[in-house]
Amino acid sequence: MSGSSQIYRSSTTAPVNIAVIKYWGKRDTALNLPTNSSLSLTLSQKSLRAHTTASCSESFTSPDSLILNGEKEDIQSSKRTQACLKNLRSLREKLEAKDGSLPKLSKLTLRLVSANNFPTAAGLASSAAGFAALVRAIADLYELPQSPEELSIIARQGSGSACRSLMGGFVAWRAGTKEDGSDSLAEEVAPVSHWPEMRALVLVVSAEKKGVSSTAGMQTTVETSTLARARFSEIVPRRMKEIEKAIHEKDFETFARITMQDSNSFHAICLDSWPPIHYMNDVSRAAMNAVETANRKAGKLICAYTFDAGPNAVIYYLEEHTHQAAGVFKSILPRIPGWEGEFGEMIRPNEFGSLEQKSLMTLKAGVSRVICTGVGGGPEKIEEHLVDEKGIAVPHE
Amino acid sequence: MSGSSQIYRSSTTAPVNIAVIKYWGKRDTALNLPTNSSLSLTLSQKSLRAHTTASCSESFTSPDSLILNGEKEDIQSSKRTQACLKNLRSLREKLEAKDGSLPKLSKLTLRLVSANNFPTAAGLASSAAGFAALVRAIADLYELPQSPEELSIIARQGSGSACRSLMGGFVAWRAGTKEDGSDSLAEEVAPVSHWPEMRALVLVVSAEKKGVSSTAGMQTTVETSTLARARFSEIVPRRMKEIEKAIHEKDFETFARITMQDSNSFHAICLDSWPPIHYMNDVSRAAMNAVETANRKAGKLICAYTFDAGPNAVIYYLEEHTHQAAGVFKSILPRIPGWEGEFGEMIRPNEFGSLEQKSLMTLKAGVSRVICTGVGGGPEKIEEHLVDEKGIAVPHE
Numbered sequence: 001m002s003g004s005s006q007i008y009r010s011s012t013t014a015p016v017n018i019a020v021i022k023y024w025g026k027r028d029t030a031l032n033l034p035t036n037s038s039l040s041l042t043l044s045q046k047s048l049r050a051h052t053t054a055s056c057s058e059s060f061t062s063p064d065s066l067i068l069n070g071e072k073e074d075i076q077s078s079k080r081t082q083a084c085l086k087n088l089r090s091l092r093e094k095l096e097a098k099d100g101s102l103p104k105l106s107k108l109t110l111r112l113v114s115a116n117n118f119p120t121a122a123g124l125a126s127s128a129a130g131f132a133a134l135v136r137a138i139a140d141l142y143e144l145p146q147s148p149e150e151l152s153i154i155a156r157q158g159s160g161s162a163c164r165s166l167m168g169g170f171v172a173w174r175a176g177t178k179e180d181g182s183d184s185l186a187e188e189v190a191p192v193s194h195w196p197e198m199r200a201l202v203l204v205v206s207a208e209k210k211g212v213s214s215t216a217g218m219q220t221t222v223e224t225s226t227l228a229r230a231r232f233s234e235i236v237p238r239r240m241k242e243i244e245k246a247i248h249e250k251d252f253e254t255f256a257r258i259t260m261q262d263s264n265s266f267h268a269i270c271l272d273s274w275p276p277i278h279y280m281n282d283v284s285r286a287a288m289n290a291v292e293t294a295n296r297k298a299g300k301l302i303c304a305y306t307f308d309a310g311p312n313a314v315i316y317y318l319e320e321h322t323h324q325a326a327g328v329f330k331s332i333l334p335r336i337p338g339w340e341g342e343f344g345e346m347i348r349p350n351e352f353g354s355l356e357q358k359s360l361m362t363l364k365a366g367v368s369r370v371i372c373t374g375v376g377g378g379p380e381k382i383e384e385h386l387v388d389e390k391g392i393a394v395p396h397e
Numbered sequence: 398m399s400g401s402s403q404i405y406r407s408s409t410t411a412p413v414n415i416a417v418i419k420y421w422g423k424r425d426t427a428l429n430l431p432t433n434s435s436l437s438l439t440l441s442q443k444s445l446r447a448h449t450t451a452s453c454s455e456s457f458t459s460p461d462s463l464i465l466n467g468e469k470e471d472i473q474s475s476k477r478t479q480a481c482l483k484n485l486r487s488l489r490e491k492l493e494a495k496d497g498s499l500p501k502l503s504k505l506t507l508r509l510v511s512a513n514n515f516p517t518a519a520g521l522a523s524s525a526a527g528f529a530a531l532v533r534a535i536a537d538l539y540e541l542p543q544s545p546e547e548l549s550i551i552a553r554q555g556s557g558s559a560c561r562s563l564m565g566g567f568v569a570w571r572a573g574t575k576e577d578g579s580d581s582l583a584e585e586v587a588p589v590s591h592w593p594e595m596r597a598l599v600l601v602v603s604a605e606k607k608g609v610s611s612t613a614g615m616q617t618t619v620e621t622s623t624l625a626r627a628r629f630s631e632i633v634p635r636r637m638k639e640i641e642k643a644i645h646e647k648d649f650e651t652f653a654r655i656t657m658q659d660s661n662s663f664h665a666i667c668l669d670s671w672p673p674i675h676y677m678n679d680v681s682r683a684a685m686n687a688v689e690t691a692n693r694k695a696g697k698l699i700c701a702y703t704f705d706a707g708p709n710a711v712i713y714y715l716e717e718h719t720h721q722a723a724g725v726f727k728s729i730l731p732r733i734p735g736w737e738g739e740f741g742e743m744i745r746p747n748e749f750g751s752l753e754q755k756s757l758m759t760l761k762a763g764v765s766r767v768i769c770t771g772v773g774g775g776p777e778k779i780e781e782h783l784v785d786e787k788g789i790a791v792p793h794e
Contacts, residue, residue, distance in 0.1 A: 268665035
């Protein structure tokens with residue numbers, strides 16, 4: 001390794017996104033093409049973000065490498081990562097072919113270093129933020145002119161939902177119909193500034209063990225659920241239209257109802273799979289119950305639960321209902337970590353009304369931490385690099 | 398009241414039935430016409446039965462009355478009970494019109510007394526056995542010539558699933574298509590003698606509170622579940638054919654798979670309802686897990702779970718697999734009540750293999766009793782009357 005070779009670096013942060021219309025089912029497993037469109041909110045990077053530095057240099061010995069949270073990852077045998085790298089290199093090659101003065105970065109070994117600002121143990125899907133950051137950082141390193149929509153086609157091949165983390169605000173992933181996946185990409189439905197009052201409270205539930213992996217679970221559902229077909233072909237397309245309209249009109253009640261219904265629909269087709277798949281547990285159901293109680297007390301829908309492939313609850317609400325929605329949980333769970341920070345401190349504890357004792361005890365026993373956040377922007381280019389000027393990975397904190 | 402008037406009495410016992418293809422959804426709420434056909438196993442009356450005496454006399458003052466488990470029921474305002482009584486009286490009137498020598502029982506006040514041999518607290522649907530016993534006892538009192546199929550049309554109006562408790566063995570309730578419900582009736586698919594080795598183990602789970610009532614829940618599902626339509630129109634009709642064939646061929650593995658899939662499908666459309674309906678809890682899921690573990694260990698399907706509108710598990714298995722199937726639960730839950738009696742005593746405790754610790758603890762904490770039973774026969778006429786020779790209700794034990 002020659003220390004004198006130039007080190008090219010670019011760093012970015014990328015957000016987590018939590019879907020309100022769920023992605024569950026692939027029509028093509030190699031290209032990560034989904035059975036249905038989906039829609040998510042990008043969450044603020046103050047709370048949750050992946051930070052990735054892409055670097056390359058003639059001094060780096062092959063092969064390409066990735067260090068994730070201080071651990072070396074095996075990216076050579078990861079088809080998904082290889083697909084992303086190949087696509088990005090190919091775009092760089094085209095630039096270099098057009099402009100001979102450009103350094104031939106496409107020929108250099110990539111050294112990638114990534115770190116999340118949240119514990120992996122929290123059970124939050126970090127792969128979306130991770131692949132979005134990886135694609136964005138390399139695209140920046142290569143100075144690619146492609147738009148986030150175009151890059152989302154590449155990120156999608158890393159991890160389906162990663163395509164939605166390349167943009168901020170309210171993001172749709174259009175399923176597309178083409179066999180090569182060239183129309184299966186993410187689009188901004190509305191920017192953060194359209195509805196910046198949207199908040200999210202994550203209840204982190206300690207699960208005894210990780211359930212079925214998303215990739216395996218999705219295939220089981222596609223192959224065996226007799227109820228799923230209607231979801232893919234009719235129910236989700238209708239809901240996509242309805243929730244996009246609700247977002248454009250800032251109609252929280254419709255947004256909330258569809259969000260909850262679609263989460264339930266997703267878990268219903270999981271239960272209808274063979275063998276059946278369970279992600280929610282009694283703690284999840286106690287959280288649903290608390291949301292229903294808060295909505296009943298308010299006389300309208302002021303908060304909405306949604307559950308991904310795990311027991312954690314994500315609860316969306318508007319800033320004006322912070323007290324009535326998130327305050328209930330702060331009152332029930334005052335001493336668990338996560339209430340600090342900009343979004344959390346403003347939440348005043350609020351009596352939980354008629355929530356039944358059993359749900360109360362289940363939440364107290366089962367929720368290990370909260371994350372207080374809100375809708376946020378897309379990836380950001382930053383100058384804090386995880387690879388130093390000599391090309392060495394900065395030690396993980 | 399004149400003590401010298403003749404007291405006419407007839408008594409019957411009727412069984413509980415547990416569906417393997419679930420009834421969930423009415424296309425006509427007044428007539429209890431279902432959205433789909435269903436199929437159940439009639440369970441042995443040694444373990445679970447309703448015992449009903451129907452009596453009438455000129456000495457009984459109006460109105461008709463029913464004492465259930467020692468408590469007077471308000472049957473005047475029960476449209477369902479009134480529909481049964483009206484239909485049965487009408488059939489008796491026709492007999493009396495044809496044969497003038499018959500006593501005019503149709504004009505006399507009915508005094509009905511009923512008792513279950515199992516605690517209502519067990520959360521077992523007792524209305525099926527109750528209405529079947531009521532209809533059978535009055536039909537016997539009136540000496541009606543109608544077949545069980547014909548009487549099932551009347552029992553159905555009391556409680557939908559009651560129609561299946563008028564026969565033993567394996568019983569289908571044909572949804573029918575007629576508006577007046579005259580083709581919505583129960584039929585024997587196979588008698589007990591066809592497959593007498595079929596056993597059932599009920600795990601009684603103590604729920605914190607009764608969930609949504611079946612009648613209310615069904616309507617919520619029919620009106621709101623977007624996934625239910627496929628279940629009603631395609632999935633259940635296909636499964637009915639498959640499971641009837643499996644029963645005829647005594648193919649337990651196919652029977653078991655369809656039983657489990659249909660239970661999951663039913664709970665999936667409950668979750669997909671708005672507001673969502675939950676009947677299973679973490680104890681139910683631990684029971685599913687234990688069944689899956691026993692099947693995995695056996696290398697084939699030797700037992701099948703099914704869940705009705707509550708957290709109780711019913712586990713079907715064949716006598717030859719008593720040790721491998723029910724023995725697992727006896728080993729996990731040796732000290733709870735219910736292992737005594739003919740079916741229970743033969744179960745030898747069996748190691749539970751690789752069942753995870755969490756499921757084990759959840760079952761130990763959540764199952765309050767078991768009921769060991771098997772497939773059994775239909776209603777039986779008995780001479781033990783719950784109304785004495787003077788027309789007085791025998792005190793409830």
